[in-house]
Amino acid sequence: MQCLDKRTEIMTVAMELLAENGFHGVPMSMIAAKANVAVGTIYLYFAGKDELITELFQEVEKEIVATLREGFPTEGPMRERFLYLTGKILRFLVDNPLKFRYIEQFMNSPYGISMRRDRLLGKTVPNGIFMALFEEAIADHVVKDIPIIALFSLTIAPLIFLVRDHILGFVTLDEALIRQTTEACWDAIKR
Amino acid sequence: MQCLDKRTEIMTVAMELLAENGFHGVPMSMIAAKANVAVGTIYLYFAGKDELITELFQEVEKEIVATLREGFPTEGPMRERFLYLTGKILRFLVDNPLKFRYIEQFMNSPYGISMRRDRLLGKTVPNGIFMALFEEAIADHVVKDIPIIALFSLTIAPLIFLVRDHILGFVTLDEALIRQTTEACWDAIKR
DNA sequence: GCGAAATGAATGAACGTTCATTCGTTTTCT
DNA sequence: AGAAAACGAATGAACGTTCATTCATTTCGC
Incomplete structure:
Protein backbone atom coordinates (compact mmCIF):
# COMPACT_ATOMS: atom_id res chain seq x y z
CA MET A 1 0.00 0.00 0.00
CA GLN A 2 1.41 3.33 -0.96
CA CYS A 3 0.69 6.93 -0.39
CA LEU A 4 -2.24 7.57 -2.74
CA ASP A 5 -3.96 4.26 -2.13
CA LYS A 6 -4.41 4.99 1.57
CA ARG A 7 -5.46 8.55 1.04
CA THR A 8 -8.07 7.53 -1.49
CA GLU A 9 -9.31 4.72 0.70
CA ILE A 10 -9.71 7.08 3.65
CA MET A 11 -11.67 9.54 1.54
CA THR A 12 -13.94 6.87 0.10
CA VAL A 13 -14.72 5.41 3.48
CA ALA A 14 -15.15 8.83 5.07
CA MET A 15 -17.62 9.84 2.35
CA GLU A 16 -19.75 6.78 3.04
CA LEU A 17 -19.74 7.08 6.80
CA LEU A 18 -20.18 10.84 6.97
CA ALA A 19 -22.98 10.86 4.39
CA GLU A 20 -24.89 8.19 6.26
CA ASN A 21 -24.26 9.15 9.87
CA GLY A 22 -23.61 12.86 9.82
CA PHE A 23 -20.45 14.68 10.77
CA HIS A 24 -21.06 14.29 14.50
CA GLY A 25 -21.99 10.64 14.22
CA VAL A 26 -18.62 9.54 12.90
CA PRO A 27 -15.52 9.57 15.13
CA MET A 28 -12.16 9.50 13.45
CA SER A 29 -11.69 6.07 14.98
CA MET A 30 -14.67 4.78 12.99
CA ILE A 31 -13.23 6.04 9.73
CA ALA A 32 -9.88 4.51 10.62
CA ALA A 33 -11.42 1.15 11.45
CA LYS A 34 -13.46 0.90 8.25
CA ALA A 35 -10.48 1.99 6.16
CA ASN A 36 -8.26 -0.62 7.85
CA VAL A 37 -5.92 2.08 8.98
CA ALA A 38 -4.74 3.40 12.31
CA VAL A 39 -6.21 6.63 13.61
CA GLY A 40 -2.86 8.34 13.45
CA THR A 41 -2.50 7.48 9.79
CA ILE A 42 -5.38 9.73 8.85
CA TYR A 43 -3.43 12.64 10.30
CA LEU A 44 -0.57 11.88 7.92
CA TYR A 45 -2.85 12.79 5.02
CA PHE A 46 -5.21 15.35 6.53
CA ALA A 47 -4.50 18.10 9.03
CA GLY A 48 -7.65 17.20 10.96
CA LYS A 49 -11.27 16.25 10.71
CA ASP A 50 -12.24 19.68 9.43
CA GLU A 51 -9.83 19.49 6.52
CA LEU A 52 -11.00 16.01 5.63
CA MET B 1 -39.95 33.41 40.38
CA GLN B 2 -42.39 30.69 39.71
CA CYS B 3 -42.65 27.53 37.76
CA LEU B 4 -43.84 28.74 34.36
CA ASP B 5 -41.66 31.81 34.23
CA LYS B 6 -38.48 29.79 34.36
CA ARG B 7 -39.68 27.19 31.93
CA THR B 8 -40.71 29.81 29.43
CA GLU B 9 -37.49 31.71 29.85
CA ILE B 10 -35.46 28.56 29.23
CA MET B 11 -37.41 27.79 26.08
CA THR B 12 -37.10 31.33 24.73
CA VAL B 13 -33.37 31.43 25.31
CA ALA B 14 -32.86 27.93 23.96
CA MET B 15 -34.75 28.79 20.78
CA GLU B 16 -32.47 31.75 20.15
CA LEU B 17 -29.22 29.98 20.87
CA LEU B 18 -30.07 26.74 19.09
CA ALA B 19 -31.40 28.52 16.00
CA GLU B 20 -28.27 30.61 15.71
CA ASN B 21 -25.56 28.16 16.69
CA GLY B 22 -26.94 24.75 15.86
CA PHE B 23 -27.73 21.92 18.23
CA HIS B 24 -24.10 20.93 18.64
CA GLY B 25 -22.93 24.47 19.10
CA VAL B 26 -24.91 25.05 22.27
CA PRO B 27 -23.98 23.28 25.52
CA MET B 28 -26.62 23.12 28.21
CA SER B 29 -24.36 25.36 30.24
CA MET B 30 -24.72 28.09 27.62
CA ILE B 31 -28.50 27.94 27.76
CA ALA B 32 -28.38 28.02 31.54
CA ALA B 33 -26.08 31.02 31.58
CA LYS B 34 -28.17 33.10 29.17
CA ALA B 35 -31.38 32.18 31.01
CA ASN B 36 -29.80 33.18 34.34
CA VAL B 37 -30.43 29.74 35.71
CA ALA B 38 -28.30 26.90 36.97
CA VAL B 39 -27.64 23.98 34.67
CA GLY B 40 -29.45 21.62 36.97
CA THR B 41 -32.55 23.76 36.85
CA ILE B 42 -33.09 22.95 33.20
CA TYR B 43 -33.38 19.30 34.17
CA LEU B 44 -36.22 20.14 36.51
CA TYR B 45 -38.32 21.16 33.51
CA PHE B 46 -36.94 18.95 30.74
CA ALA B 47 -35.79 15.34 30.85
CA GLY B 48 -32.72 16.23 28.85
CA LYS B 49 -31.39 18.11 25.86
CA ASP B 50 -33.27 15.88 23.44
CA GLU B 51 -36.62 16.59 25.03
CA LEU B 52 -35.94 20.31 25.10
C1' DG C 1 -49.19 34.84 66.78
C1' DC C 2 -44.92 32.69 66.62
C1' DG C 3 -41.20 29.49 66.58
C1' DA C 4 -40.13 24.91 64.67
C1' DA C 5 -40.34 21.63 61.12
C1' DA C 6 -41.04 20.37 56.39
C1' DT C 7 -40.85 21.31 51.63
C1' DG C 8 -38.97 21.41 47.15
C1' DA C 9 -37.02 24.69 43.83
C1' DA C 10 -32.55 25.90 42.71
C1' DT C 11 -27.80 25.25 42.61
C1' DG C 12 -23.26 23.99 40.60
C1' DA C 13 -19.36 20.94 41.54
C1' DA C 14 -18.32 16.40 40.21
C1' DC C 15 -18.79 12.39 37.23
C1' DG C 16 -18.45 9.51 33.29
C1' DT C 17 -18.23 9.36 28.54
C1' DT C 18 -16.93 10.61 24.00
C1' DC C 19 -13.70 12.10 20.82
C1' DA C 20 -10.09 14.73 18.20
C1' DT C 21 -5.44 14.91 18.35
C1' DT C 22 -0.60 13.70 19.67
C1' DC C 23 3.61 11.20 19.87
C1' DG C 24 6.72 7.41 21.18
C1' DT C 25 7.15 2.90 19.19
C1' DT C 26 7.03 -0.53 15.55
C1' DT C 27 6.95 -2.01 10.83
C1' DT C 28 8.05 -1.58 6.03
C1' DC C 29 10.74 -0.32 2.23
C1' DT C 30 15.07 0.87 -0.16
C1' DA D 1 21.09 0.40 8.45
C1' DG D 2 18.41 4.34 7.88
C1' DA D 3 14.42 6.74 6.48
C1' DA D 4 9.63 6.85 5.73
C1' DA D 5 5.19 5.21 6.85
C1' DA D 6 2.03 3.30 9.99
C1' DC D 7 0.43 2.30 14.32
C1' DG D 8 -2.57 2.84 18.49
C1' DA D 9 -2.29 3.81 23.42
C1' DA D 10 -2.37 7.96 25.91
C1' DT D 11 -3.96 12.69 26.54
C1' DG D 12 -6.86 16.27 27.64
C1' DA D 13 -10.76 19.06 26.52
C1' DA D 14 -15.77 19.29 25.99
C1' DC D 15 -20.19 18.13 27.29
C1' DG D 16 -24.60 15.93 29.07
C1' DT D 17 -26.23 14.49 33.23
C1' DT D 18 -26.47 13.64 38.26
C1' DC D 19 -27.08 14.57 43.08
C1' DA D 20 -25.76 16.27 47.70
C1' DT D 21 -26.57 20.63 49.55
C1' DT D 22 -28.65 25.24 50.29
C1' DC D 23 -32.28 28.22 51.58
C1' DA D 24 -36.57 30.91 50.93
C1' DT D 25 -41.24 29.83 51.67
C1' DT D 26 -45.03 27.29 53.58
C1' DT D 27 -47.21 24.42 57.01
C1' DC D 28 -47.86 22.84 61.57
C1' DG D 29 -48.16 22.76 66.68
C1' DC D 30 -49.14 25.22 70.55
Whole structure:
Protein backbone atom coordinates (compact mmCIF):
# COMPACT_ATOMS: atom_id res chain seq x y z
CA MET A 1 0.00 0.00 0.00
CA GLN A 2 1.41 3.33 -0.96
CA CYS A 3 0.69 6.93 -0.39
CA LEU A 4 -2.24 7.57 -2.74
CA ASP A 5 -3.96 4.26 -2.13
CA LYS A 6 -4.41 4.99 1.57
CA ARG A 7 -5.46 8.55 1.04
CA THR A 8 -8.07 7.53 -1.49
CA GLU A 9 -9.31 4.72 0.70
CA ILE A 10 -9.71 7.08 3.65
CA MET A 11 -11.67 9.54 1.54
CA THR A 12 -13.94 6.87 0.10
CA VAL A 13 -14.72 5.41 3.48
CA ALA A 14 -15.15 8.83 5.07
CA MET A 15 -17.62 9.84 2.35
CA GLU A 16 -19.75 6.78 3.04
CA LEU A 17 -19.74 7.08 6.80
CA LEU A 18 -20.18 10.84 6.97
CA ALA A 19 -22.98 10.86 4.39
CA GLU A 20 -24.89 8.19 6.26
CA ASN A 21 -24.26 9.15 9.87
CA GLY A 22 -23.61 12.86 9.82
CA PHE A 23 -20.45 14.68 10.77
CA HIS A 24 -21.06 14.29 14.50
CA GLY A 25 -21.99 10.64 14.22
CA VAL A 26 -18.62 9.54 12.90
CA PRO A 27 -15.52 9.57 15.13
CA MET A 28 -12.16 9.50 13.45
CA SER A 29 -11.69 6.07 14.98
CA MET A 30 -14.67 4.78 12.99
CA ILE A 31 -13.23 6.04 9.73
CA ALA A 32 -9.88 4.51 10.62
CA ALA A 33 -11.42 1.15 11.45
CA LYS A 34 -13.46 0.90 8.25
CA ALA A 35 -10.48 1.99 6.16
CA ASN A 36 -8.26 -0.62 7.85
CA VAL A 37 -5.92 2.08 8.98
CA ALA A 38 -4.74 3.40 12.31
CA VAL A 39 -6.21 6.63 13.61
CA GLY A 40 -2.86 8.34 13.45
CA THR A 41 -2.50 7.48 9.79
CA ILE A 42 -5.38 9.73 8.85
CA TYR A 43 -3.43 12.64 10.30
CA LEU A 44 -0.57 11.88 7.92
CA TYR A 45 -2.85 12.79 5.02
CA PHE A 46 -5.21 15.35 6.53
CA ALA A 47 -4.50 18.10 9.03
CA GLY A 48 -7.65 17.20 10.96
CA LYS A 49 -11.27 16.25 10.71
CA ASP A 50 -12.24 19.68 9.43
CA GLU A 51 -9.83 19.49 6.52
CA LEU A 52 -11.00 16.01 5.63
CA ILE A 53 -14.62 17.14 5.58
CA THR A 54 -13.87 20.24 3.53
CA GLU A 55 -11.72 18.40 1.02
CA LEU A 56 -14.40 15.77 0.48
CA PHE A 57 -16.87 18.50 -0.34
CA GLN A 58 -14.57 20.21 -2.79
CA GLU A 59 -14.04 16.91 -4.56
CA VAL A 60 -17.75 16.32 -5.05
CA GLU A 61 -18.22 19.88 -6.14
CA LYS A 62 -15.60 19.51 -8.85
CA GLU A 63 -17.22 16.34 -10.05
CA ILE A 64 -20.63 17.98 -10.37
CA VAL A 65 -19.25 20.95 -12.29
CA ALA A 66 -17.49 18.58 -14.67
CA THR A 67 -20.67 16.56 -15.15
CA LEU A 68 -22.72 19.64 -15.90
CA ARG A 69 -20.26 21.06 -18.41
CA GLU A 70 -19.95 17.76 -20.24
CA GLY A 71 -22.00 17.91 -23.41
CA PHE A 72 -23.82 21.07 -22.43
CA PRO A 73 -25.18 22.82 -25.56
CA THR A 74 -24.08 26.47 -25.53
CA GLU A 75 -26.47 27.23 -28.38
CA GLY A 76 -30.09 26.43 -29.10
CA PRO A 77 -33.48 27.14 -27.51
CA MET A 78 -33.25 28.26 -23.91
CA ARG A 79 -35.87 25.75 -22.82
CA GLU A 80 -33.90 22.80 -24.22
CA ARG A 81 -30.69 23.91 -22.61
CA PHE A 82 -32.49 24.42 -19.33
CA LEU A 83 -34.02 20.95 -19.45
CA TYR A 84 -30.64 19.50 -20.34
CA LEU A 85 -28.98 21.01 -17.28
CA THR A 86 -31.73 20.24 -14.78
CA GLY A 87 -32.10 16.69 -16.07
CA LYS A 88 -28.38 16.15 -15.88
CA ILE A 89 -28.04 17.31 -12.30
CA LEU A 90 -31.11 15.34 -11.26
CA ARG A 91 -29.70 12.15 -12.75
CA PHE A 92 -26.33 12.72 -11.16
CA LEU A 93 -27.83 13.13 -7.70
CA VAL A 94 -30.14 10.13 -8.11
CA ASP A 95 -27.21 8.01 -9.25
CA ASN A 96 -25.01 9.22 -6.40
CA PRO A 97 -27.22 9.29 -3.32
CA LEU A 98 -24.23 9.16 -1.00
CA LYS A 99 -22.74 12.26 -2.54
CA PHE A 100 -26.11 13.96 -2.40
CA ARG A 101 -26.49 13.24 1.27
CA TYR A 102 -22.96 14.41 1.89
CA ILE A 103 -23.63 17.71 0.17
CA GLU A 104 -26.77 18.18 2.24
CA GLN A 105 -24.86 17.48 5.45
CA PHE A 106 -22.17 19.93 4.44
CA MET A 107 -24.52 22.69 3.35
CA ASN A 108 -26.46 22.48 6.61
CA SER A 109 -23.36 22.50 8.79
CA PRO A 110 -21.29 25.46 9.93
CA TYR A 111 -18.87 24.64 7.11
CA GLY A 112 -21.53 25.15 4.47
CA ILE A 113 -23.04 28.18 6.13
CA SER A 114 -19.74 30.03 6.24
CA MET A 115 -18.95 28.91 2.70
CA ARG A 116 -22.21 30.46 1.51
CA ARG A 117 -21.31 33.64 3.33
CA ASP A 118 -17.84 33.74 1.79
CA ARG A 119 -19.34 33.39 -1.65
CA LEU A 120 -21.74 36.27 -1.15
CA LEU A 121 -20.16 38.18 -3.98
CA GLY A 122 -17.98 35.57 -5.61
CA LYS A 123 -19.71 33.09 -7.86
CA THR A 124 -20.56 29.69 -6.54
CA VAL A 125 -18.68 27.26 -8.69
CA PRO A 126 -21.28 24.53 -9.22
CA ASN A 127 -24.04 27.01 -9.99
CA GLY A 128 -21.94 29.13 -12.25
CA ILE A 129 -23.32 27.39 -15.30
CA PHE A 130 -26.88 27.88 -14.15
CA MET A 131 -26.26 31.51 -13.35
CA ALA A 132 -24.81 32.15 -16.79
CA LEU A 133 -27.85 30.50 -18.37
CA PHE A 134 -30.23 32.59 -16.30
CA GLU A 135 -28.44 35.81 -17.16
CA GLU A 136 -28.77 35.01 -20.82
CA ALA A 137 -32.44 34.08 -20.37
CA ILE A 138 -33.15 37.36 -18.60
CA ALA A 139 -31.45 39.33 -21.35
CA ASP A 140 -33.55 37.48 -23.95
CA HIS A 141 -36.74 38.14 -21.98
CA VAL A 142 -37.73 34.49 -22.06
CA VAL A 143 -38.04 34.21 -18.28
CA LYS A 144 -39.91 36.23 -15.69
CA ASP A 145 -38.53 39.54 -14.56
CA ILE A 146 -37.65 38.60 -11.01
CA PRO A 147 -34.29 38.54 -9.19
CA ILE A 148 -31.96 35.92 -10.57
CA ILE A 149 -31.65 34.34 -7.17
CA ALA A 150 -35.41 33.77 -7.16
CA LEU A 151 -35.18 32.06 -10.54
CA PHE A 152 -32.48 29.91 -9.04
CA SER A 153 -34.59 28.94 -6.03
CA LEU A 154 -37.59 28.15 -8.21
CA THR A 155 -35.41 25.78 -10.22
CA ILE A 156 -32.95 24.10 -7.92
CA ALA A 157 -34.97 23.84 -4.73
CA PRO A 158 -37.69 21.49 -6.04
CA LEU A 159 -35.05 19.27 -7.59
CA ILE A 160 -33.19 18.93 -4.32
CA PHE A 161 -36.37 18.19 -2.39
CA LEU A 162 -37.38 15.61 -4.94
CA VAL A 163 -34.05 13.82 -4.81
CA ARG A 164 -34.29 13.72 -1.04
CA ASP A 165 -37.74 12.18 -1.23
CA HIS A 166 -36.53 9.75 -3.86
CA ILE A 167 -33.66 8.58 -1.66
CA LEU A 168 -36.00 8.22 1.30
CA GLY A 169 -38.30 6.12 -0.85
CA PHE A 170 -41.26 8.50 -0.87
CA VAL A 171 -41.24 8.76 -4.64
CA THR A 172 -39.49 7.15 -7.59
CA LEU A 173 -37.59 9.54 -9.81
CA ASP A 174 -37.67 7.68 -13.14
CA GLU A 175 -37.06 9.29 -16.52
CA ALA A 176 -40.74 10.16 -16.92
CA LEU A 177 -40.95 12.01 -13.61
CA ILE A 178 -37.61 13.70 -14.20
CA ARG A 179 -38.99 15.02 -17.47
CA GLN A 180 -42.26 16.16 -15.89
CA THR A 181 -40.67 17.95 -12.95
CA THR A 182 -37.93 19.69 -14.90
CA GLU A 183 -40.61 20.90 -17.34
CA ALA A 184 -42.65 22.13 -14.39
CA CYS A 185 -39.62 24.07 -13.19
CA TRP A 186 -39.40 25.70 -16.58
CA ASP A 187 -43.08 26.58 -16.40
CA ALA A 188 -42.37 28.28 -13.09
CA ILE A 189 -39.74 30.64 -14.49
CA LYS A 190 -40.76 31.09 -18.15
CA ARG A 191 -42.35 34.36 -19.06
CA MET B 1 -39.95 33.41 40.38
CA GLN B 2 -42.39 30.69 39.71
CA CYS B 3 -42.65 27.53 37.76
CA LEU B 4 -43.84 28.74 34.36
CA ASP B 5 -41.66 31.81 34.23
CA LYS B 6 -38.48 29.79 34.36
CA ARG B 7 -39.68 27.19 31.93
CA THR B 8 -40.71 29.81 29.43
CA GLU B 9 -37.49 31.71 29.85
CA ILE B 10 -35.46 28.56 29.23
CA MET B 11 -37.41 27.79 26.08
CA THR B 12 -37.10 31.33 24.73
CA VAL B 13 -33.37 31.43 25.31
CA ALA B 14 -32.86 27.93 23.96
CA MET B 15 -34.75 28.79 20.78
CA GLU B 16 -32.47 31.75 20.15
CA LEU B 17 -29.22 29.98 20.87
CA LEU B 18 -30.07 26.74 19.09
CA ALA B 19 -31.40 28.52 16.00
CA GLU B 20 -28.27 30.61 15.71
CA ASN B 21 -25.56 28.16 16.69
CA GLY B 22 -26.94 24.75 15.86
CA PHE B 23 -27.73 21.92 18.23
CA HIS B 24 -24.10 20.93 18.64
CA GLY B 25 -22.93 24.47 19.10
CA VAL B 26 -24.91 25.05 22.27
CA PRO B 27 -23.98 23.28 25.52
CA MET B 28 -26.62 23.12 28.21
CA SER B 29 -24.36 25.36 30.24
CA MET B 30 -24.72 28.09 27.62
CA ILE B 31 -28.50 27.94 27.76
CA ALA B 32 -28.38 28.02 31.54
CA ALA B 33 -26.08 31.02 31.58
CA LYS B 34 -28.17 33.10 29.17
CA ALA B 35 -31.38 32.18 31.01
CA ASN B 36 -29.80 33.18 34.34
CA VAL B 37 -30.43 29.74 35.71
CA ALA B 38 -28.30 26.90 36.97
CA VAL B 39 -27.64 23.98 34.67
CA GLY B 40 -29.45 21.62 36.97
CA THR B 41 -32.55 23.76 36.85
CA ILE B 42 -33.09 22.95 33.20
CA TYR B 43 -33.38 19.30 34.17
CA LEU B 44 -36.22 20.14 36.51
CA TYR B 45 -38.32 21.16 33.51
CA PHE B 46 -36.94 18.95 30.74
CA ALA B 47 -35.79 15.34 30.85
CA GLY B 48 -32.72 16.23 28.85
CA LYS B 49 -31.39 18.11 25.86
CA ASP B 50 -33.27 15.88 23.44
CA GLU B 51 -36.62 16.59 25.03
CA LEU B 52 -35.94 20.31 25.10
CA ILE B 53 -35.09 20.30 21.41
CA THR B 54 -38.12 18.21 20.49
CA GLU B 55 -40.53 20.26 22.55
CA LEU B 56 -39.30 23.48 21.01
CA PHE B 57 -39.98 22.08 17.57
CA GLN B 58 -43.48 20.93 18.45
CA GLU B 59 -44.27 24.37 19.76
CA VAL B 60 -43.24 26.09 16.53
CA GLU B 61 -45.09 23.49 14.52
CA LYS B 62 -48.31 24.17 16.39
CA GLU B 63 -47.91 27.86 15.83
CA ILE B 64 -47.48 27.43 12.08
CA VAL B 65 -50.49 25.19 11.77
CA ALA B 66 -52.58 27.71 13.66
CA THR B 67 -51.34 30.54 11.45
CA LEU B 68 -52.13 28.64 8.26
CA ARG B 69 -55.64 27.68 9.36
CA GLU B 70 -56.47 31.20 10.44
CA GLY B 71 -58.65 32.81 7.81
CA PHE B 72 -58.00 30.15 5.21
CA PRO B 73 -60.81 30.14 2.60
CA THR B 74 -62.18 26.62 2.21
CA GLU B 75 -64.13 27.66 -0.87
CA GLY B 76 -63.29 29.62 -3.99
CA PRO B 77 -60.87 29.31 -6.92
CA MET B 78 -58.04 26.91 -6.31
CA ARG B 79 -55.44 29.42 -7.43
CA GLU B 80 -56.58 32.03 -4.92
CA ARG B 81 -56.55 29.56 -2.06
CA PHE B 82 -53.13 28.36 -3.10
CA LEU B 83 -51.74 31.88 -3.20
CA TYR B 84 -53.30 32.57 0.18
CA LEU B 85 -51.56 29.64 1.81
CA THR B 86 -48.16 30.12 0.21
CA GLY B 87 -48.20 33.84 0.90
CA LYS B 88 -49.18 33.23 4.51
CA ILE B 89 -46.40 30.76 5.21
CA LEU B 90 -43.85 32.93 3.44
CA ARG B 91 -44.79 35.93 5.57
CA PHE B 92 -44.68 33.90 8.76
CA LEU B 93 -41.18 32.62 8.04
CA VAL B 94 -39.90 36.04 7.01
CA ASP B 95 -41.33 37.55 10.17
CA ASN B 96 -39.88 34.78 12.35
CA PRO B 97 -36.38 34.15 11.06
CA LEU B 98 -35.31 32.53 14.33
CA LYS B 99 -38.09 30.00 14.13
CA PHE B 100 -37.29 29.38 10.49
CA ARG B 101 -33.67 28.64 11.26
CA TYR B 102 -34.69 26.42 14.13
CA ILE B 103 -36.96 24.39 11.88
CA GLU B 104 -34.17 24.01 9.37
CA GLN B 105 -31.79 22.82 12.07
CA PHE B 106 -34.34 20.36 13.33
CA MET B 107 -35.29 19.00 9.92
CA ASN B 108 -31.67 18.42 9.00
CA SER B 109 -30.82 16.69 12.26
CA PRO B 110 -31.40 13.07 13.25
CA TYR B 111 -34.53 14.28 15.09
CA GLY B 112 -36.10 15.59 11.92
CA ILE B 113 -34.98 12.69 9.78
CA SER B 114 -36.58 10.12 12.05
CA MET B 115 -39.67 12.29 12.39
CA ARG B 116 -40.02 12.30 8.63
CA ARG B 117 -39.66 8.52 8.64
CA ASP B 118 -42.26 8.11 11.36
CA ARG B 119 -44.69 10.20 9.38
CA LEU B 120 -44.23 8.13 6.23
CA LEU B 121 -47.85 7.06 6.34
CA GLY B 122 -49.33 9.42 8.89
CA LYS B 123 -49.99 12.95 7.74
CA THR B 124 -47.51 15.64 8.58
CA VAL B 125 -49.36 18.15 10.63
CA PRO B 126 -48.11 21.44 9.22
CA ASN B 127 -48.45 20.24 5.65
CA GLY B 128 -51.81 18.63 6.20
CA ILE B 129 -53.56 21.72 4.91
CA PHE B 130 -51.41 21.82 1.81
CA MET B 131 -51.92 18.12 1.20
CA ALA B 132 -55.68 18.46 1.43
CA LEU B 133 -55.57 21.35 -1.02
CA PHE B 134 -53.44 19.36 -3.45
CA GLU B 135 -55.74 16.36 -3.27
CA GLU B 136 -58.70 18.53 -4.12
CA ALA B 137 -56.75 20.19 -6.95
CA ILE B 138 -55.83 16.81 -8.39
CA ALA B 139 -59.44 15.65 -8.27
CA ASP B 140 -60.51 18.84 -10.06
CA HIS B 141 -57.81 18.37 -12.72
CA VAL B 142 -56.56 21.91 -12.24
CA VAL B 143 -52.97 20.81 -11.54
CA LYS B 144 -50.54 18.57 -13.37
CA ASP B 145 -50.95 14.82 -13.13
CA ILE B 146 -47.79 14.07 -11.16
CA PRO B 147 -47.31 12.51 -7.70
CA ILE B 148 -48.65 14.73 -4.96
CA ILE B 149 -45.26 14.73 -3.29
CA ALA B 150 -43.80 16.26 -6.44
CA LEU B 151 -46.44 18.99 -6.36
CA PHE B 152 -45.44 19.58 -2.80
CA SER B 153 -41.73 19.88 -3.61
CA LEU B 154 -42.42 22.23 -6.52
CA THR B 155 -44.33 24.49 -4.13
CA ILE B 156 -42.64 24.41 -0.76
CA ALA B 157 -39.02 23.99 -1.74
CA PRO B 158 -38.61 27.30 -3.57
CA LEU B 159 -40.30 29.14 -0.72
CA ILE B 160 -37.91 27.68 1.83
CA PHE B 161 -34.88 28.46 -0.30
CA LEU B 162 -36.10 32.00 -0.81
CA VAL B 163 -36.65 32.59 2.87
CA ARG B 164 -33.16 31.32 3.57
CA ASP B 165 -31.69 33.70 1.02
CA HIS B 166 -33.79 36.52 2.41
CA ILE B 167 -32.50 35.91 5.92
CA LEU B 168 -28.93 35.76 4.66
CA GLY B 169 -29.48 39.04 2.89
CA PHE B 170 -29.13 37.80 -0.67
CA VAL B 171 -32.60 38.98 -1.61
CA THR B 172 -35.39 41.04 -0.10
CA LEU B 173 -38.71 39.27 0.18
CA ASP B 174 -41.12 42.20 0.02
CA GLU B 175 -44.81 41.91 -0.82
CA ALA B 176 -44.14 42.29 -4.54
CA LEU B 177 -41.62 39.46 -4.67
CA ILE B 178 -43.79 37.27 -2.44
CA ARG B 179 -46.60 37.73 -4.94
CA GLN B 180 -44.38 37.02 -7.94
CA THR B 181 -42.78 33.89 -6.51
CA THR B 182 -45.96 32.32 -5.18
CA GLU B 183 -47.54 32.92 -8.58
CA ALA B 184 -44.53 31.29 -10.19
CA CYS B 185 -45.05 28.27 -7.93
CA TRP B 186 -48.62 28.06 -9.13
CA ASP B 187 -47.42 28.24 -12.74
CA ALA B 188 -45.18 25.28 -11.98
CA ILE B 189 -47.99 23.01 -10.84
CA LYS B 190 -51.05 24.28 -12.74
CA ARG B 191 -52.22 22.13 -15.63
C1' DG C 1 -49.19 34.84 66.78
C1' DC C 2 -44.92 32.69 66.62
C1' DG C 3 -41.20 29.49 66.58
C1' DA C 4 -40.13 24.91 64.67
C1' DA C 5 -40.34 21.63 61.12
C1' DA C 6 -41.04 20.37 56.39
C1' DT C 7 -40.85 21.31 51.63
C1' DG C 8 -38.97 21.41 47.15
C1' DA C 9 -37.02 24.69 43.83
C1' DA C 10 -32.55 25.90 42.71
C1' DT C 11 -27.80 25.25 42.61
C1' DG C 12 -23.26 23.99 40.60
C1' DA C 13 -19.36 20.94 41.54
C1' DA C 14 -18.32 16.40 40.21
C1' DC C 15 -18.79 12.39 37.23
C1' DG C 16 -18.45 9.51 33.29
C1' DT C 17 -18.23 9.36 28.54
C1' DT C 18 -16.93 10.61 24.00
C1' DC C 19 -13.70 12.10 20.82
C1' DA C 20 -10.09 14.73 18.20
C1' DT C 21 -5.44 14.91 18.35
C1' DT C 22 -0.60 13.70 19.67
C1' DC C 23 3.61 11.20 19.87
C1' DG C 24 6.72 7.41 21.18
C1' DT C 25 7.15 2.90 19.19
C1' DT C 26 7.03 -0.53 15.55
C1' DT C 27 6.95 -2.01 10.83
C1' DT C 28 8.05 -1.58 6.03
C1' DC C 29 10.74 -0.32 2.23
C1' DT C 30 15.07 0.87 -0.16
C1' DA D 1 21.09 0.40 8.45
C1' DG D 2 18.41 4.34 7.88
C1' DA D 3 14.42 6.74 6.48
C1' DA D 4 9.63 6.85 5.73
C1' DA D 5 5.19 5.21 6.85
C1' DA D 6 2.03 3.30 9.99
C1' DC D 7 0.43 2.30 14.32
C1' DG D 8 -2.57 2.84 18.49
C1' DA D 9 -2.29 3.81 23.42
C1' DA D 10 -2.37 7.96 25.91
C1' DT D 11 -3.96 12.69 26.54
C1' DG D 12 -6.86 16.27 27.64
C1' DA D 13 -10.76 19.06 26.52
C1' DA D 14 -15.77 19.29 25.99
C1' DC D 15 -20.19 18.13 27.29
C1' DG D 16 -24.60 15.93 29.07
C1' DT D 17 -26.23 14.49 33.23
C1' DT D 18 -26.47 13.64 38.26
C1' DC D 19 -27.08 14.57 43.08
C1' DA D 20 -25.76 16.27 47.70
C1' DT D 21 -26.57 20.63 49.55
C1' DT D 22 -28.65 25.24 50.29
C1' DC D 23 -32.28 28.22 51.58
C1' DA D 24 -36.57 30.91 50.93
C1' DT D 25 -41.24 29.83 51.67
C1' DT D 26 -45.03 27.29 53.58
C1' DT D 27 -47.21 24.42 57.01
C1' DC D 28 -47.86 22.84 61.57
C1' DG D 29 -48.16 22.76 66.68
C1' DC D 30 -49.14 25.22 70.55
